Amino acid sequence: MENMLETVEHVAREEGGGPVTVIHLRIGEMSGVNIDALTFAFDVLKKGTVAEGGRLEFEQVPLEAKCRACGASFHPDEFVFLCTSCSSGDLEITSGREMQVDYILLDDDSKTDDSEVARTDEDGEVEADA
Amino acid sequence: MHEIHVGEDLRNKNREIAAENRDHLSEHRIVTLNLMSAPGAGKTSLLVKTIPLLEDKYRIGVIEGDLQTNRDAERIEALGIQVFQIQTGGVCHLDAAMVHSALHALDLSEIDILLIENVGNLVCPAEFELGEDARIMLLSVSEGDDKPKKYPLMFRESSVLLLNKIDLLEHVDFDIEKAKREALEINPSLEIREVSCRTGAGIDEWAGWIERFYTERKGS
Secondary structure, eight states, X not given: OHHHHHHHHHHHHHTTOOOEEEEEEEEETTSOOOHHHHHHHHHHHTTTSTTTTOXXXXXXXXXXXXXXXXXXXXXXXXXXXXXXXXXXXXXXXXXXXXXXXXXXEXXXXXXXOHHHHHHHHHSHHHHHHO | OEXXXXXXXXXXXXXXXXXXXXXXXXXXXXXXXXXXXXXXXXXXXXXXXXXXXXXXXXXXXXXXXXXXXXXXHHHHHTTTSEEEEEEOTTOSXXXXXXXXXXXXXXXXXXXXXXXXXXXXXXXXXXXXXXXXXXXXXXXXXXXOTTHHHHSHHHHHHOXXXXXXXXXXXXXSOOOHHHHHHHHHHHOTTOEEEEOOTTTOTTXXXXXXXXXXXXXXXXXX
16 A cells, blocks of 8 residues: 555656546456455555545456467456366466556646646746745 | 556565565575465464474574564474564565565574465465465365355465364364365365364375475475
8 A cells, every 4th residue: 555655656746746636546356455445544544645635446357367278368257267168277367466556647737726827837947846 | 637647566566575585585595485374274383383394304494474463473483493573563464575674684594494474364465475485375174165266366376275274174064175176276286285283184294295395496
């Protein structure tokens, strides 16, 4: 979780630091992520960070395996990792193990109203330092 | 409002540190096993039973992961071997950075086999590589035979599954053939062994597995 917030803060800072409103996560069907626990931890730890007013969005990525013996790709129903075409157990998991920050949404507008945006255009360096 | 693509896996940092640990351990010719299970499955008891069988031939070190206490480490210390306790302070798994610190606290030149006891938890430890050579999972028969399908990741990520407390089998509704079959569906190359830390059943054979694994990795 700290790791996620570090990543988000780093990226947001590089992009001008605007408040983060959404953190979109891709979570594999077979990843050890408990969405409730993650959301709870996020709500506690986001205080005082660039994501303080933000929320998490989750996208579940289905499990998919590819057979190294016959090349077939399939969804291992009930976590049965045996090829549905040739019964081989020599498989590679090609998706479904994700635990990834896909993208974040930055609210550029909330920091400044229109007049301030205009002023930023005139002396951008000063504003950037502030 | 604008969208910024990040695309970063949250385990990347841990993976990098785990790779450093692996290099470091490999330089010292140490074989490392990461022991994972639910709380109370018998990880510490397994160590207490196994270490005496290996001690004549190998120098053993232990890293103990625990949420708060030193109790497990004290049980291992009584065996007179090097042990380092990591108190995670409530974090439900060990990560590579914690193990990295522990490696600096141990005298690695005096260790052949390093046994890491993870925090008791069937989910998160499976997501965090530590730099180990193999992952060993314990499942006690009193936990129920539905665990493989409910917590498939750890079964998938482990090389060996030890079914512990096998002496209790007649007292619990644990269909051992079903548990084995479903564990093998998740991980067809999983090696499954039956043990009892209480009666000692299967412990000699398990210690034998560790010896063979060490020899495969490092030569005799």
